Amino acid sequence: MSRRRKALVAVTAGLATVSLGLSFTSAAGAAPGAKTDPNGLKLVKTKTSLFGTHYWYQQTFKGLPVIDGYYAKHVTKSGTTEIADGRDAVPADLDVSAKVQAASATQSANSAVTARANRARIAGPGKSLTQQPAATSGAAQLAVIGGPNARLVWNVTSRSTEGVSRSLVDAKTGSVVASKVISDNVDGHGSVFDPNPVVSEQNEKLTDMNDKNQDALFLAQKNVILRNLDGSGKLNGSYVNIKEAKGGIAQNKNNNFIYQRANDKFEQVMAYYHVNQTQEYIHSLGFTDVNNESQDFSIDTFAGDNSFYDPSTDMITMGEGGVDDAEDAEVIWHEYGHAIQDDVVPGFGESEQAGAIGEGWGDYWAVTNSVPVSKGFNLPCVMDWDATSYTTDEPHCLRRTDGTKTTDDIDGEVHDDGEIWSRALWDIHQNLGRTKANKLILEATFFYDPDTSFAAAAQDTVQAARLLYGKAAAQTVTDAFKARKIL
Template sequence: MGGKTFVSLTWMLTTLWWISVTAAYGGGRMAGSRIVDPGIFVDPTADPLHNGKIVIAHYADAAGISDRDLVSEVVRVGKGAYHVRFHQYYRDVPVAFAYLGVHYDRQGRVQLIEDRTIGGLHLSVDPEIPATEALSIARGAIGIVREARGRPKIALRIDPRIGKGRLVWEIRWPTLEPLGDWHLFIDAKRGRVIDRWNELFFDRAFVYDPNAVQATNDPTLSDEENADTPALTDARVEIPLFGLSGNRLVGPFVDLCATGITGAYKPACQAADPDGTPPYTFDFTRSDDRFEEGIVYHAIDAMQRYIQDTLGFTSINNRSIPAHAHYYDSDNAFYSSDDKGLHFGDGGVDDAEDADVILHEYGHAILDDQVPGWGIGFRTEQRAIGEGFGDFLAGMFNLDRGSSAYQETQDRWAAIAEWDAVSYGTPVRGTTALRWIDGTDETTGEDIGAYSGKPSEVHDDGRYWSAMLTCIFRDLGREATLELALESHFYLLPDMSDQAFENAVSAMILADETLNGGANRERIAECAMDRNLIECVPLPAPSFLSPSGGEHHQAGEEVTIAWSREGIPDEATFSIDFTDRCDPFLFDDMEGERSGWSVSHGAGLNDWMPVSTRFHSPSHAFFAAGSDRVSDQYL
């Protein structure tokens, strides 16, 4: 509707309606086309992919995209809605970053169509640089010393970011040295490296139940080069392990034999009950590498059961995820989208000794499952959202674990990975932490303030997202906030733009509408605005052009409703409210006595006056004395 100064629609009247129009606007930096409530309904009992194609058929002609080749790619089912993602192709070659998402609720109402498809493409799809040469160029650009983690994957793509499109080789290469899941675009005509980034989701390490510091209320504990001490041995707690089918830590939700993970400096699958007979007991101390395998198993198994049994999501990363408790000797942990596994390092405090670290990395796996291709690019807002979500997930799950005295002292419940941080952290509120989820700076103890509007370092920027979620948590509570966060991910697409924060907040609001009827919309927006994750743009009220008021319409008559959109941005959406309730033009209960009334009389001798006898309202009536022409002198 760009350029138009009015909006109109025609409605068939079936009764008398009062009509009002309001405008809503999500912010000033929009990416792509987001059509909210397009007025399309589908059969909620039909196959989601079939419904997605029906929606596209309705939408394509009106939006001018009927010439674009869209191929179904992802179908996801949330608690309250269905989500179908299509990928655009050009002459049988996928177009990078070009998606169309369809989202509809369980009543069949289409909630959102998000269109990021690209028009105007015109190019040859025959490469001048062969795949072997592109791989050689990529090897040099990465500086590969050791592969070991897997073979590269290479395919042609259309890069739509320049002119009418550019043919590129997309290469994904998991390497051991330098460690990375490398993602590159190589110009298929000239052989130039266009993009290169490492997609590993790194973080420093954390672990116990949830970690030694939180469990013991003792921030003075130290690693002592992975040595056993009486205090650290006593910090262990005995917990049941569920889902084991044998004498190895392999279950329905986590696999400590690390199936599919290669290149580790130590073997996986070490932990086993020495006597080999059930029930199995995995009783090891921290100087034994088998100890950390037990912690990883318990943390992930418990989290997935919580997601299913408490939060009610049965299709979020519901698999046995491979995990290696001693992958390498660095003080880092990471999730790999290549082998779909978790990898923990042994530098400093062993990463797999802090459940906050484990669950943070599991958060990356959750996002990759809900939104395949999540976090494309390197220094992006969407990657920052992933870091903030991982912190918040760990903090919320471990909120009531360990020592309550520790958690309740100076809001230490908001500290993440205190045990891992003993080797590098700065004391804040009496403890060290990797990060805090309440907006506290982990080095100064001051509030981090508001987002600058431009991405910087993803872990630093992720603090704004976790602070926003914590703000919502303070009002809604843990389970309701986690449900909103998880449901909202289904509404997102891979996003390397600087609008990812805004898009994610919009998804949270849409998830709230799906789950709660929109009851928390204002609070979500307030928490996001507090951290400058969305802009608040005041809008002028739309003014009616037709009907202008006073018209009389009959049932069955077509009525055109038109209103001005002057001064309202193109991205604004309008809502129309109808009601069959006729509000009175005048109301006065007369309790204020005359309260501005002018009184007179046309018959009789005296003016009307307020009195408190024979009243019809709670305490007053109007009375005219001495008139033989008034049947009831009290009004």
């Protein structure tokens, strides 16, 4: 454990005589008892551990808290004492009358936090994103900053898409002195299908039954940890923001989000868990700037049997027609694939072939994310559970990524033509392995043009393979595209 230990080089009048009241200069000092002592120390917490008692004090100046100023006294059961002195020097003549009002300081702080949150969502030059909701304030209190730049400040707590921030606003000038996120990511608990009940139960006979709870579907639910939550009690976190949902946003102060599938909030948990999982996987590949934001979702708000990503609002909408789309992780991953490409390549999909690449990539991304949890069942079928509502043949699939189409079969419909691209990616996956394939495919995406062609995007992918893994890997990728008559 590391501790900050600071010497007082210019003490205030209140701290000048350390021997007054409690003595913290020797192990034999008086036991802490008073809430505030003449040295400006305010007892804020007493904790008991296996080895002793721990007294934590807030440093104050003229009744105001000193930012980050602390003093701790650890008294063991054997009678020894350890001191951790984290006080800052404050000039005795520091004026603690504010010229700037709390409301003005709050406005300045919230503006700074909102601007930072928006900057954090911009992935690269030219990226145009919808402005995020303005930060809101919880409280503004006067405080003191000690040290060589001692001053009176307003300590403003704000909420934004980043979580909870603390901003210090100079109470004389109104300028924002410092601002940082102080909230921590927390873990929650949820229940999900992983990736969907057809796959996890290996049962093609399952049907939706108009969203009813069923014993077979209850058995398909899996209890999971929901990582990277922002602690707000909602399904908001580093990579997912459930912005709107049928029946209202799921909320739980203890971050427990366990529902059966008939509850519309179940789909909110699905979206949060599976997008968080796929972003953690992307990070494990070494990428820190692939849609590295809190992606907005609208859950069960579209009555049709369709889901879509809207680049104009950076929102993924999950439909509720047939099987609720967000009950199938492969639908979620497909739509998230579109958000990934739009984030990496602003305006991606301007040509028909670029649009087909987007659809093929979305199908591929759904399948490759299913690989670790599918136990090989019916790969590479796409959207097994969702497809039970509109297909009669078994296995139930919307599409597959192992089809036989080549560029000879191009018909101008992006989903049809996307099957050409997804097969090439699946062949790369099969021949190079999941990790290498996904790493080089994501890397290649950064070099796509918004209106790219099959051939141009294939060449980018071959080049990424060559740079990452050498000539043999590049030849494997080339062969996959040649088999589709793309190269």
